[in-house]
Amino acid sequence: xxxxxxxxxxxxxxxxxxxxxxxxxxxxxxxxxxxxxxxxxxxxxxxxxxxxxxxxxxxxxxxxxxxxxxxxxxxxxxxxxxxxxxxxxxxxxxxxxxxxxxxxxxxxxxxxxxx
Amino acid sequence: xxxxxxxxxxxxxxxxxxxxxxxxxxxxxxxxxxxxxxxxxxxxxxxxxxxxxxxxxxxxxxxxxxxxxxxxxxxxxxxxxxxxxxxxxxxxxxxxxxxxxxxxxxxxxxxx
Numbered sequence: 001x002x003x004x005x006x007x008x009x010x011x012x013x014x015x016x017x018x019x020x021x022x023x024x025x026x027x028x029x030x031x032x033x034x035x036x037x038x039x040x041x042x043x044x045x046x047x048x049x050x051x052x053x054x055x056x057x058x059x060x061x062x063x064x065x066x067x068x069x070x071x072x073x074x075x076x077x078x079x080x081x082x083x084x085x086x087x088x089x090x091x092x093x094x095x096x097x098x099x100x101x102x103x104x105x106x107x108x109x110x111x112x113x114x115x
Numbered sequence: 116x117x118x119x120x121x122x123x124x125x126x127x128x129x130x131x132x133x134x135x136x137x138x139x140x141x142x143x144x145x146x147x148x149x150x151x152x153x154x155x156x157x158x159x160x161x162x163x164x165x166x167x168x169x170x171x172x173x174x175x176x177x178x179x180x181x182x183x184x185x186x187x188x189x190x191x192x193x194x195x196x197x198x199x200x201x202x203x204x205x206x207x208x209x210x211x212x213x214x215x216x217x218x219x220x221x222x223x224x225x226x227x
Contacts, residue, residue: 004157035215045158045206045218091157100171101213102148105157 002027004094006106013082014114020067021077021109023092032096034068035103036077040088048090051075079111087113119219121207127225128197135193136222140209147190148216149182150206151175158206164190197226 003026013019025034036048051059051068058066063083067076079086092106120139128134140147145166150158161180163171166187179197184190194201204223208216 033213037218044220045208047215047217050215093157095213097213100163100165101146101210101216102160102163102171103150103158103208103216104160107157108155 002029002032002094002096002099002104004092004104004106006092006109008109009107010110010112012112012114015082015084017082018078018080019082019111021079021090021092021111023075023077023106025073025075025092025094027073027094027096029096029098032094033101034066034075035093035095036064036066036075037091037093038086038088039091039108040085045091049077082113084113084115087111119207119209119217121205121219121222123222124220125223125225127227130197130199130226132197133193133195134197134224135191136205136207136224138190138192138207138209138219140189140207141211141217144209144211144217145187146210146212146216147184148208148210149190149192150208152204152206152221153202161192161205194224197224199226202226 032053034051038046063080089108091108093103095101147164149161152158164184179195182192204221206221207219210216
């Protein structure tokens with residue numbers, strides 16, 4: 001069964017700094033998708049970035065980028081120029097066709113951006 | 116399009132009562148997922164619909180839980196004979212095929 005592990009329960013950085021959140025996963029599949037979702041306090045889950053496993057190029061979305069290492073089964077999220085509004089729980093998630101693309105989630109990392 | 120909506124946003128019920136939640140997905144999305152999230156944890160998959168067909172149910176979903184998606188539009192999740200362990204946030208998400216899932220605001224259930 002696929003598993004997703006986030007080993008950093010909480011992180012905090014100063015505003016404008018760069019922060020990297022770690023995620024590792026386990027699967028025997030070759031084709032799958034990886035996601036980072038953001039859940040601000042008392043607000044809904046928002047997609048931050050998506051990576052298809054067949055793509056070698058790392059996904060980027062403005063200040064957010066990933067470092068996808070398929071062989072190492074690692075999928076980290078880098079947030080550049082962090083802003084106060086980035087304060088949230090960040091979840092790493094996995095999906096594939098065999099599981100009907102249901103999302104399998106890590107436990108989350110609480111990110112606090114300090115002014 | 117206004118995104119995925121869920122009602123009610125909050126529900127407080129007494130143990131043993133039945134509750135029903137509703138999810139309205141994004142209109143062109145054919146896939147609909149229900150997840151449950153307890154405080155400080157990542158969500159857990161409950162069930163999945165493709166159009167009106169319920170194609171998968173988690174082992175977590177006891178026989179007190181039932182879900183429907185009539186006509187492939189909105190979906191309802193019913194919990195019968197609620198227990199305190201059912202207290203959680205119930206999240207609904209929709210997607211078009213295997214593209215990314217968009218989430219609703221969730222329904223927070225408190226069982227007293």
